Amino acid sequence: MQMLLCPPSPPVDLPDYGELPPYLRRPDASGAIATLEYVAAHSGEKEDIPAKWRLSGSSAVILMAEKMFSGAHASARRDTILFFAWSANFDDLLAIMQRYPVAIDDGARAAWEAQYAEAIRSYRFRALAPSAAAASRGRFKGELKPFQMEGVQFLLSNARGILADDMGLGKTVQALAAAEALDEWPVVVVAQPHVQSHWIGKIPEFLRAEKARSGFLQDAGALTFADLRGMKVDASIPAADIYVVHYLVLHAWTEFLIERGVKVAIFDEVQEFRAKGTRKRAALEALVKASRCAWGLSGTPIYNHGIEMLNVMDGVNPGCLGTRVDFQMRWCDHRDPRVVKEPEAFGAYLSARGLLLRRRKKDVQAQLPSKMRVIEAIDGDNASFAEMIKEAVRLAKEAEFEDAFERGRKEAEALRCARQATGRAKAPAAAAFITSLLEADQPTLVFAHHHLVHDALLATLAKFGPVSITGRESMAEKDYNRRLYMDGETNVCILALRAATGIDGLQHRTQNVVFVEFDWSPAVHAQAEDRAHRMGQQHQVMVYYLKSDLGTDPEMISLLGVKEAQALGILGDSGDSQQDANIARETAEEKKSAILDMLRSMR
Known part of the structure; x- marks a missing residue:
């Protein structure tokens, strides 16, 4: 099962930003000294094997790839290397192909072109995000403070990221505003059971929206939402723009939501991703894979929790922090892999990579009422x-x-x-x-x-x-x-x-x-x-x-x-x-x- 980072389709036609930056230009394969192949995802004896790229050819190319890709496996002769086909790796792959001429095998062409197209769309959409965040489609009823507008821009610019503001700074409102500006439906909100009512209340409060009902006329132009609490999985459930479900029953609804064509997944209290190997985790991963955007929300500062943080980030954006071994070597205390040795530096790294945005109340105090x-x-x-x-x-x-x-x-x-x-x-x-x-x-x-x-x-x-x-x-x-x-x-x-x-x-x-x-x-x-x-x-x-x-x-x-x-x-x-x-x-x-x-x- 290939995991691709799929930046959202823009809410309006993308303007022409002229020439692409050098790192995004299509590489020239003339005089190729290496070949790129694609190994599709498949089932192994003990677990599923993710899709991988295989580079074969010049040892100079292989050595460079070995240094750049987390979890890469090179042959003893350094003439072949395998590494994960995560979208998080694509920019580095492109950098190698800009430096060395690499031929793309026919069997790899479709996968490579898909990731290349998404990389370009992501770049252009980031440039558009400020104007997109400010341009409501007339269905958002709230008023955003400047720091909340920044949060909306962050979500629109990063298809797989985590908004980790302090409690009380309006993560719910920012997520709803971003979804409205993005205008790609349906959206699924996954929440803990005790806050499902919170979301059901906030949706009509901040969006022009009403409950989805079969056989009733809906307000023209209004969004619809469905509360899946207490309902049985049934094809007769009315179609909705927003579905709200809680983590404990998500596994029962995953196939239904994917069949409904979910485009955006919002994971409230995203630290629910922290445990691997569970039925809940499998459902979350399937939903992330099917969605163009996966946005996590969390008011809990979890980026000092070592392996748990790796699991959370890897759930929302597969491969963004590399393999477990590399992550532990780079970020964790060697005596206890559960602890990040420099949490502030790690938090700054996540922010710089567009993986996480966190604001404390003290950071935005001037914009808040007392x-x-x-x-x-x-x-x-x-x-x-x-x-x-x-x-x-x-x-x-x-x-x-x-x-x-x-x-x-x-x-x-x-x-x-x-x-x-x-x-x-x-x-x-x-x-x-x-x-x-x-x-x-x-x-x-x-x-x-x-x-x-x-x-x-x-x-x-x-x-x-x-x-x-x-x-x-x-x-x-x-x-x-x-x-x-x-x-x-x-x-x-x-x-x-x-x-x-x-x-x-x-x-x-x-x-x-x-x-x-x-x-x-x-x-x-x-x-x-x-x-x-x-x-x-x-x-x-x-x-x-x-x-x-x-x-x-x-x-x-x-x-x-x-x-x-x-x-x-x-x-x-x-x-x-x-x-x-x-x-x-x-x-x-x-x-x-x-x-x-x-x-x-x-x-």
């Missing part, structure tokens, strides 16, 4: 919710037949049970989201209301050494836990929603605030946010509201007035008046009534 609120859609545990909500349903129904006092008591208890069931059902996905922040080494405050939820988070995040300030600790224990967080002994502190008042000093480290559960009062959230967003804060603060479609979340998030993504200026940032507080209380009562009606309608 505080940004974002709603992150997460999935809840339906089984857990269904079991725990039963008590809330029972109480809500019984309350209708009680006197005023008993009715009020049971309705309040029903609401408490419904909130707790919602929070507990969200806890696993919330912990997975928080883990991604902590793996990126970002100090984070986590707010939740119920002890049951606190305990679930503490257990799931145990490997990060979390501390808590939840109302169950003594004053001395609270102060001790606060100091552990402030001194950098841990990057995660779990707090009760209403235990944040009066706690100072957390802003000196905190970069993220995460709300796993919500309060009825917007002012409580404003106070919690202020633990991080206050005098002494040197970073942008990202505030994440983790919302599911279960239980009390839909009503409570609308009560809080948090929009999908908003900068500083809402939720009491300018100071709430007494009138605002009265309106908030009235609105809260309306939302509580809506939740009770919802509970009474459940069986």
Whole structure:
């Protein structure tokens, strides 16, 4: 199976940039002193053998090739050499053919011409990328900051690369903007299970897009998207411009997606490529091979993880870092191949090669608001919710037949049970989201209301050494836990929603605030946010509201007035008046009534 790097077709006709640079000119084979042959991919006894080039002839050519190509095998007489036909090797092959006249065997002509054509298209497309990134086709609804525009240009210029910005810098938006500018469909987005809802929410938020449906008229000119969660592989699934699937079931959908003609594959949390020899890896490799573009996204700095990083880069762009042996010799600590000895130098190399682009928040601080609120859609545990909500349903129904006092008591208890069931059902996905922040080494405050939820988070995040300030600790224990967080002994502190008042000093480290559960009062959230967003804060603060479609979340998030993504200026940032507080209380009562009606309608 030949692995070719296939730069994307340009969204508009490529302008004529005149004469090609010297390294891309077609080589002259007059007076050839060597011959190039092509050995197609085939199955070996133990594993598949990738396609290779074979050079035969002058020892000068063979010696030069031996020095240039990772994993090359030359004959003892140095008259023949075999090396991988990776697209990553083509520029070096062309350099040899520019220096020495090399004849191309008839059997190799088609493969060589294909890689040569793609090399030219890649060069011309890189020249076009800045204007292509700026030229929307009218379906992108967002506004990109300058550094995000740079990220879009990077993706458009590099058909197989990784965008590794810090969490919160908008990798999702940049990927969607690049796909819209590229205009090659369908696109498949592969994500972790707990963030599939995030993508399903962001697609219509930033693109003029609607869900693909059979037998319905679609908005002319709008894109369509399909959420493959919970669906069976079936040819009757409506065609879509964007398919969203998660890693755990990708193997079942790979053939379907390839048959649908996928052009672009976007791999969220691309570190899923790090393990070889798995069914998931095989599915990923098949999808990469079939796609013209393979873009990886990751907020985790993985380029110091040695062999894991090789596996990730090799998954997105086969052969771009050479063979495992050469990679270890060049980049890894000889005592431990899992560790890159000079991660900064390696990161600079990846950037210079157009393989990876990484921006830290501190790098683009001037372009960021001091505080940004974002709603992150997460999935809840339906089984857990269904079991725990039963008590809330029972109480809500019984309350209708009680006197005023008993009715009020049971309705309040029903609401408490419904909130707790919602929070507990969200806890696993919330912990997975928080883990991604902590793996990126970002100090984070986590707010939740119920002890049951606190305990679930503490257990799931145990490997990060979390501390808590939840109302169950003594004053001395609270102060001790606060100091552990402030001194950098841990990057995660779990707090009760209403235990944040009066706690100072957390802003000196905190970069993220995460709300796993919500309060009825917007002012409580404003106070919690202020633990991080206050005098002494040197970073942008990202505030994440983790919302599911279960239980009390839909009503409570609308009560809080948090929009999908908003900068500083809402939720009491300018100071709430007494009138605002009265309106908030009235609105809260309306939302509580809506939740009770919802509970009474459940069986």
